[in-house]
Amino acid sequence: MTVYYGDICVGSIACRVERVSATTVKLYIMTFGILAPYRRLGIGAKLMGHILDVCHKNATVLEIYLHVQTNNEEALAFYRNFGFEVREKIENYYTDIEPPDCYLLVKELSRILKGRNTT
Numbered sequence: 391m392t393v394y395y396g397d398i399c400v401g402s403i404a405c406r407v408e409r410v411s412a413t414t415v416k417l418y419i420m421t422f423g424i425l426a427p428y429r430r431l432g433i434g435a436k437l438m439g440h441i442l443d444v445c446h447k448n449a450t451v452l453e454i455y456l457h458v459q460t461n462n463e464e465a466l467a468f469y470r471n472f473g474f475e476v477r478e479k480i481e482n483y484y485t486d487i488e489p490p491d492c493y494l495l496v497k498e499l500s501r502i503l504k505g506r507n508t509t
């Protein structure tokens with residue numbers, strides 16, 4: 391999915407649906423980025439809000455998860471706002487960037503409050 395501001399493509403998100411059981415799935419966020427001059431304008435939050443909305447409405451989605459480089463303070467602050475939590479630190483996850491370590495961030499969707507929780 392891509393986001394436009396006028397004619398300019400300012401952001402994109404790529405997700406993958408992974409089957410967990412016959413009736414449940416997890417959503418893996420593969421890439422998520424807003425073009426640098428357009429950051430801190432709420433565009434990323436709007437896009438993430440849309441993803442969460444879609445997931446909350448679909449009871450088959452148990453959780454959303456992703457990997458973030460350990461030094462990516464912006465992204466960590468961003469995801470924390472949406473209730474993502476660090477599940478574990480994975481060393482040497484990346485082979486082509488420094489530092490090579492990442493955090494596994496997970497947001498579990500509460501199915502008890504289905505349709506009522508906002509984030």
Ligand SMILES: CC(C)(COP(=O)(O)OP(=O)(O)OC[C@H]1O[C@@H](n2cnc3c(N)ncnc32)[C@H](O)[C@@H]1OP(=O)(O)O)[C@@H](O)C(=O)NCCC(=O)NCCS
Binds near residue numbers: 425430457467471
């Ligand atoms: C992470 C990213 C997607 C955020 O997108 P964005 O459109 O700038 O985010 P928003 O403007 O919607 O920010 C929402 C909130 O997240 C937090 N946040 C976002 N950027 C932040 C930063 N640089 N420092 C601290 N907090 C930040 C803030 O709480 C912010 O709310 P506020 O602006 O009212 O304080 C963007 O910084 C980005 O594209 N980074 C590079 C790519 C990347 O690292 N992707 C994630 C790994 S896949």
Ligand SMILES: *[C@@H]1O[C@H](CO)[C@@H](O)[C@H](O)[C@H]1NC(C)=O
Binds near residue numbers: 407415448450451
């Ligand atoms: C919920 O998500 C699953 C898995 O992606 C999909 O097959 C199904 O069509 C979705 N249901 C609704 C109502 O969108």
